Amino acid sequence: MISSISGCATLPDIHQLNHAGNGNGNGNGAFAVAGSAGLLSPQKSAEILRRLQQEGKTDLLERHLAFMQEIHSKPLMVGNATRLLVDGASTYHAMFQEIRSAQDHINLETYIYDEEGIGERLGKLLVEKQAQGVQVNLMYDSIGSLSTRKEFFEELREQGINVCEFNPVNPLRGKIFSLNNRDHRKILVVDGKVGYTGGINISSVYSRSSTVRAKRTGTPHPWRDTQIEVRGPAAKEFQELFLDSWQRQxxxxxxxxxxxxxxxPQGITVVRTLGSSPRDEVNLIYIELLSAILHASKSIHMTMAYFVPDPQTVDALKNAAQRGVTVSLVLPSVSDVWSTLYAARSYYTELLQAGVMIYERKGALLHAKTVVIDGVWSTVGSSNIDFRSFLHNDEVNTIVLGKTFGDEMERAFAADLSASEKVDPARWEERSMVNRIRENLARMWAYFL
Structure with a gap:
């Protein structure tokens, strides 16, 4: 059975949610915070969040978290240590090191698993760990990994690794297949104690060889991406998402x-990891991001691979800029998907006119999906700002509260900014008619990009 690709799913109206709530919050404005021993007392929770507010010198967290508490009762997790991993080399080094030290199990979920290069090296390491008695469970997306030999995954199975294909393209294999529903998540959990997520797949495009990159994407540019490592009680949230996907499939x-x-406890960092799926009544990643933008008081710094925003997000960014918030977007100057590049550019005029500053990253193919707001609310994940991520894909994002991690995010943003070219509003209006036509054509297909 093949389902239709022309679904009519829509995004929730955040103002209606704000007015009505959905009954999952506690209704008294208190924030739920949990640690390694369970839920903290209301007094301790308030103390932690008051500290975060004072560090950032902003009222964003109080207003944003009060709203989110009314949407859902998922607690914040305290007692964690986080690390920002920039690009493939540092990410693979950290992940491989953690996998080598695994004692009990390794759970890996990825959109793309390329066999060549890094994928082959990882496969050999996973087989080694399986032989040592560490159970390896691997889930990959059928479409994202379409170019990888089925024999490669079968060889892993023969070595005892549990391998599962998300929404197999072949409907004869007994599972309902939806072309639009893709597992875009990138999750690694080791021994239930450390979790990773972000934009980085298991793919040779993150290697140093521009020749390898060009072979897969048609562009010789290096890939610029971001991952996050979380150690501590919040690793449980990564595990819950992985095991839920495994069961649903x-x-x-x-x-x-x-x-x-x-x-x-591994530190004092406060973390919340959210998953989303087309099955969800409300996409929490979307609402979390939109609420943070709406409650921003100082700055919104966004680095985004695929930027095809819905009207609510466009309005939220414009309104933030018009009320004096510094809104800066770092977007791609080149892309592996031409239509998303031109669809993004179709929004430039109205954003620029509202005071939003737009920069295009040069010298790299931008694939990161990160946002830092007021220096204290940060997110790293797999979700882009587009309809596909918010309506059609399974996604995962980690939200980190606090100035310490926020400062790391700001430094990464500044590095991208220094390698980018600012879009000048006057010059932008002089772009060619050919490019305007491309933008309009791409915008027409925004829902499906």
Missing amino acids: QCPELARKNYYPAVA
Whole structure:
């Protein structure tokens, strides 16, 4: 059975949610915070969030978290250590190191798993760990990994690795296939104690060889991307998302392992990891981001690979700039998908006129999906600012509260800014008619890009 690709899913109206709520919050404005031993007292929770507010010298968190608490009761997780990983080399080094130290299990979920280069190296390492008695569970997306030999995954299965394909392209394999529903998540969980997510797939495009990049994408530019490492109680949230995906896809039965071990505090960072799926009544990643933009008081710094925003997001960015918030977007100057590049540019005029500053990243193919707001609310994940991420894909984003991680994000943003060219409003209006036509054509297909 093949489902239609012309679905009519729509995004929620955040103002209606703000007015009505959905009954999941506690209704008293208190913030739910949990640690390694469970929920903290209201007094302790308020103390932690008051500290975060004072560090950032902004009232964003109080207003934003009060709103989010009314949307859902998922607690914030305290007691974590986080690390920002910039680009493929640092990400793979950290992930490989963690995999080598695994003692119980390794859960890996990815949109793209390329066999060549890094994928081959990772495959050999996973086989080694499986032979040592560490259970390896791997989920990959059918479309994202379409170019990878089926024999490669079969060889992993033969070595005892649990392998599951998300929405197999072949409908004869007994699962309902939807072309639009893709598993765009990137999740690695090791021993239930450390989790990774971001924009980085298992792919040779992140290697140093421009020749390898050009082979897959048609562009010789290096790829610029971001991942996050989370150690501590919040690793449980990565695990819950992975195991839920595994169950929903009716994957092979998992070996009995200690998937939810007791995890001691590893730091003081406050984290929330959210997953989203077309099955959800409300896309929490979308609402979390939109609420943070609406409640921003100082700055919105966004680095985004695919930027095809819905009207609510466009209005939120414009309104923020018009009320004096510094809104800066770093977007691609080249892309592996031409239509998304021109669709993004179709929004430039109205954003520029509202005072939003737009920069195009040079010398790299931008694939990062990160935002830092008021220096204290940050997100790193797989979700782009587009209809595909918010309506059609399974996605995952980690939100980190606090100035320490916010400062790391600001430094990464500044580095991208220094390698970018600012879009001048006057010069932008002089662009060619050919490019305007391309923008209009791409915009027509925004819902499906």
